[in-house]
Amino acid sequence: MRYLKNNSFHRFSRILCALLFVTATAASFNAHAATQKLYCFVCRDSIKQGARFIKMDGKTFCSKQCVNKYIETKLPKCSVCRKPAKGECFKSGDKIYCSKKCLSTTFPMCIICGKKASGGSFFNGDKRNFVCPGCANKPRCCSCLLPCADYRVLDDGRHLCSKCNETAVFDNEEASPVFKEVRAIMKKELGIYTGHHVPFTLADENTLKSCSNNDPSTGQEQGVFIFKTSIEQTVTDKGEIVKSVVKEKTYSIIALYGLSRKKLAEVMAHELAHDWMQENYPDISDLKVKEGWAEFIAGRFNSALGNESFNVRMDYNPNPVYGDGYRLFRDLYKKGGMRSVILYLDQAKPQQ
Ligand SMILES: [Zn+2]
Ligand SMILES: [Zn+2]
Ligand SMILES: [Zn+2]
Ligand SMILES: [Zn+2]
Ligand SMILES: [Zn+2]
Structure with a gap:
């Protein structure tokens, strides 16, 4: 993410x-x-x-x-x-406005300090997230990604705003039923599921970074899907490999602790979409397709729960991998539904 x-x-x-x-x-x-x-x-x-x-x-x-x-x-x-x-x-x-005073009543109100300002930033591309220049440099909440004035600092140094803190999930016992519920909703509402066991754990920022293969310069990650295979090889006396068999495949998902419940569910949906792709399209390696698909499914998951507004962030995400990838699948879906999306994946996989 x-x-x-x-x-x-x-x-x-x-x-x-x-x-x-x-x-x-x-x-x-x-x-x-x-x-x-x-x-x-x-x-x-x-x-x-x-x-x-x-x-x-x-x-x-x-x-x-x-x-x-x-x-x-x-x-x-x-x-x-x-x-x-x-x-x-x-x-x-x-x-037309007769005075600066009358004009200023039309300025957007900063969501942090409550003051109206003529210039500033709309965070995450959302018109509701207006932040004045003075507040734009405040620490970012690790969950909603907005600057915040009222926050707590987590053990790993991340900032968590008071609003996200209200529903933030900190331990695995609490996260486990959320993960089960997300998997069940994805299966029922979106038809996206796999049969294998996927353990889920919460982690701090450093642990998450150490598990991710992605280039950290592209942004902040809130979760990661890990796929591992163990291979059994038969080797001759001379060191030649004569047989190579995949013995075991393991799948796991890690997300940051301290995310709000809704954000955590979205991150889980994103990572579970990677899990589905690993199972159904393991040879797709294009990062834009992989991350675009995961964001698209996370967006469909948000919509299924009536949290459509969460998708505005994706609609406007300028990131060429996550943002462009998401919009690619979103537009395919708008035109031809899930059929068009799957057809695209079929064509995106390397042809043997
Ligand atoms: Zn007169
Ligand atoms: Zn006036
Ligand atoms: Zn402000
Ligand atoms: Zn927040
Ligand atoms: Zn991803």
Whole structure:
């Protein structure tokens, strides 16, 4: 399992709503002749005989103030407070804001500090995971992969946010029924299962890293599937191998301790998908196909449990192996269901 973040920024521009500065100079001054009764278009006061008044847009006004009030009604309205937007305003999309204060109400709220900010990052590609620049450098939770302010430090140095900590699984007795349940759901809901025994254990970060063959530069791993074979060889006196027989195959899965229950289940589903592939397509070696398949099945597992939102991370994962691989299978599935996915695997295996 790997992670990376996506960046995005709230865009707006400064504009000048200058209509107000077209003052009464643009209008014409007149003196009221006694022929007819005149009323100010704005305040409705009658204009006395002989008094000066202003004409504009074919309307009559008693004063500059009334002209300005009239002009204000023609200015664009602030999208937030509905007041006329005058002077320096802000534009975002097709909306206008009268002030920085009104504009800032539209900024996304940082999930860590709760402050609204115009720039920042959407973590895991998810619009709900907005983090302001100040909070982006905070330690990452090893379970949800988001920066966190409220966390505990685990024995192996990882950080665990308080939310993930609520359901975090720390010991094998607790993890074992979760693993059984995940296997059962995958068999029933997705038809993905193998018959052999797969022991499951929790481990710290260093143990997990030492069991993984993957290049650590591609991201953080939360679980690993281990497949081993023992081979019995018959060797002649001269040291020639005359017979080589696979004696035993062993399968096991390790995941990090301290992951939230839902995250742990997703990691288990990912690793069990590797187990299924080892059994059914053992010759596929392309990492993008292997990890893409495992992420895709983990995503299908999340969907089966109604945790569709967990898959947003995969939808936007920029990693060329995990992200691109996931989207490859996701799109195959969208077009032609599981049939298309299996057909792809059939073609991906090396032809003898
Ligand atoms: Zn007036
Ligand atoms: Zn406003
Ligand atoms: Zn913040
Ligand atoms: Zn967390
Ligand atoms: Zn994997």
